[in-house]
Amino acid sequence: MAYRITEARIDRDQAQRQRILACALERVVAGGFAALTMQALADDVGIATGSLYRHFRSKGELAAEVFAAASQREVDALAAALRGPGSASERLRSGLQQFAARAWHSRRLAFALIAEPVDPEVDEQRLLYREAYAELFGDLLDEGVRIGEFRLEQIGLVAACLVGAIAEALVGPLSPPARAAREAGRPSPSLAQVSAGLVTFCLRAVGAEESTR
Amino acid sequence: MAYRITEARIDRDQAQRQRILACALERVVAGGFAALTMQALADDVGIATGSLYRHFRSKGELAAEVFAAASQREVDALAAALRGPGSASERLRSGLQQFAARAWHSRRLAFALIAEPVDPEVDEQRLLYREAYAELFGDLLDEGVRIGEFRLEQIGLVAACLVGAIAEALVGPLSPPARAAREAGRPSPSLAQVSAGLVTFCLRAVGAEESTR
Numbered sequence: 001m002a003y004r005i006t007e008a009r010i011d012r013d014q015a016q017r018q019r020i021l022a023c024a025l026e027r028v029v030a031g032g033f034a035a036l037t038m039q040a041l042a043d044d045v046g047i048a049t050g051s052l053y054r055h056f057r058s059k060g061e062l063a064a065e066v067f068a069a070a071s072q073r074e075v076d077a078l079a080a081a082l083r084g085p086g087s088a089s090e091r092l093r094s095g096l097q098q099f100a101a102r103a104w105h106s107r108r109l110a111f112a113l114i115a116e117p118v119d120p121e122v123d124e125q126r127l128l129y130r131e132a133y134a135e136l137f138g139d140l141l142d143e144g145v146r147i148g149e150f151r152l153e154q155i156g157l158v159a160a161c162l163v164g165a166i167a168e169a170l171v172g173p174l175s176p177p178a179r180a181a182r183e184a185g186r187p188s189p190s191l192a193q194v195s196a197g198l199v200t201f202c203l204r205a206v207g208a209e210e211s212t213r
Numbered sequence: 214m215a216y217r218i219t220e221a222r223i224d225r226d227q228a229q230r231q232r233i234l235a236c237a238l239e240r241v242v243a244g245g246f247a248a249l250t251m252q253a254l255a256d257d258v259g260i261a262t263g264s265l266y267r268h269f270r271s272k273g274e275l276a277a278e279v280f281a282a283a284s285q286r287e288v289d290a291l292a293a294a295l296r297g298p299g300s301a302s303e304r305l306r307s308g309l310q311q312f313a314a315r316a317w318h319s320r321r322l323a324f325a326l327i328a329e330p331v332d333p334e335v336d337e338q339r340l341l342y343r344e345a346y347a348e349l350f351g352d353l354l355d356e357g358v359r360i361g362e363f364r365l366e367q368i369g370l371v372a373a374c375l376v377g378a379i380a381e382a383l384v385g386p387l388s389p390p391a392r393a394a395r396e397a398g399r400p401s402p403s404l405a406q407v408s409a410g411l412v413t414f415c416l417r418a419v420g421a422e423e424s425t426r
Contacts (some may be wrong), residue, residue, distance in 0.1 A: 034394060081299045108297070110394050112362075115336075115340060116334035117334070117335075117336030117337045117339075117340070118333055118336065119333070120330035120331055120332070120348055122330075123328075123329075123330030123331065123336070124330045126330075127328060127330070127384070127388075130381065130384075132380075134385075152407065152413075152414075153410065153413075154402070154407075154410040156385070156402075156404070157385075157406075157407060157410040157411070157414075158410065158414055160376035160378075160381045160382050160384065160412045161379075161381060161382045161411070162378070163377075163381050163383075164376075164377035164378045164379070164380050164382065165373075165374035165375070165377045165378040165382025165418075166374075166377070167377050167381075168343065168347075168373045168374060168376050168377025168378075168380075169370055169373050169377065171269070171343075171373070171377075172347075172369070172370075172373050175340075189367070189369075189370070193367065193370075194367075194370060197366065197367040197370040197371065198370070198374070199376045200365075200366075201365075201370075201371055201418050202418075204263075204417050205378075205414050205415075205417050205418035206417050207417060
């Protein structure tokens, strides 16, 4: 018996794959990677668990793909802000504010992307995406130095420092203990505070003119 | 037949456990967590693989314990430097220089601790140890602000930013691609450059007096 994979079959496969990824992202948005189990996902999609493995070899591979898709949206949004209008300092400021606000408004997803303990395949993607963020900041720093707005020497190193600082500044406020504190009405920093603190930290660190006034 | 766990038996168990951990750390120092397989470790220790599981329920649990032991040494070393003699800026400087130098002289271990993709149990420990580092920096920042040496408001946030910046500044130079570049004689930053760049970044970011001169 000979099988022929028709175009219609390929389209159906692609559509099902996309539906799986969309449902997987929904699970991560709602409950982090911890909520992304193959059984629950298969139920959401309305297929047998075994069918998931026709599209993704393992949960790690699926999680990595969800991570990459969600992270790429953040990279694109940051790129738009950093390349927008204004001085280099203004763009750094608005990029940071936007990044923090986006994280704040989707806290579980942001924590999942930045720091949730998860499969090594996701950690691999984290390293790659941190490089993508560092490249974006590197371009802005390069421009800022050329026009005399930023005062620094090792652009690559400073770009990496910014990426690390931003991630770590948000991990605490986004982490489950902080969320619990907020929900229980205990004092916890606001988005405005975190965002302002991060902007000051980064502008100073890159030797931005306005930061030393 | 009644068994009695004698003290000698408990001592033997403890000694074997310590030997397993020591061998496991050696493997991570030499080849990162990727080199920490239960089979290879059992061979090193000279016991059956099954015996490892009498001491550690899983590879992830073992890896997490190795991680914690190695990280605690770094935290202790950093604490000693940050609490040593000198002004707050001098102590921040020497703590950073020492941290970078220790990482540089044990690059595989440092990369394994900071960023190597690995079991979620290790990621959990990473989050905990980053908090421990942040506490150390927080104490120094607190003191620096009180004596008027540092100029900043949100100590917890800035401490987290420092931890993130330091980790990310080192990830690139310590990563496998950078090691390969160095070994192939291609240009790559030196410890002195990375260390100096990191010190400047951090002193500026905390509003240290000397950084704005």
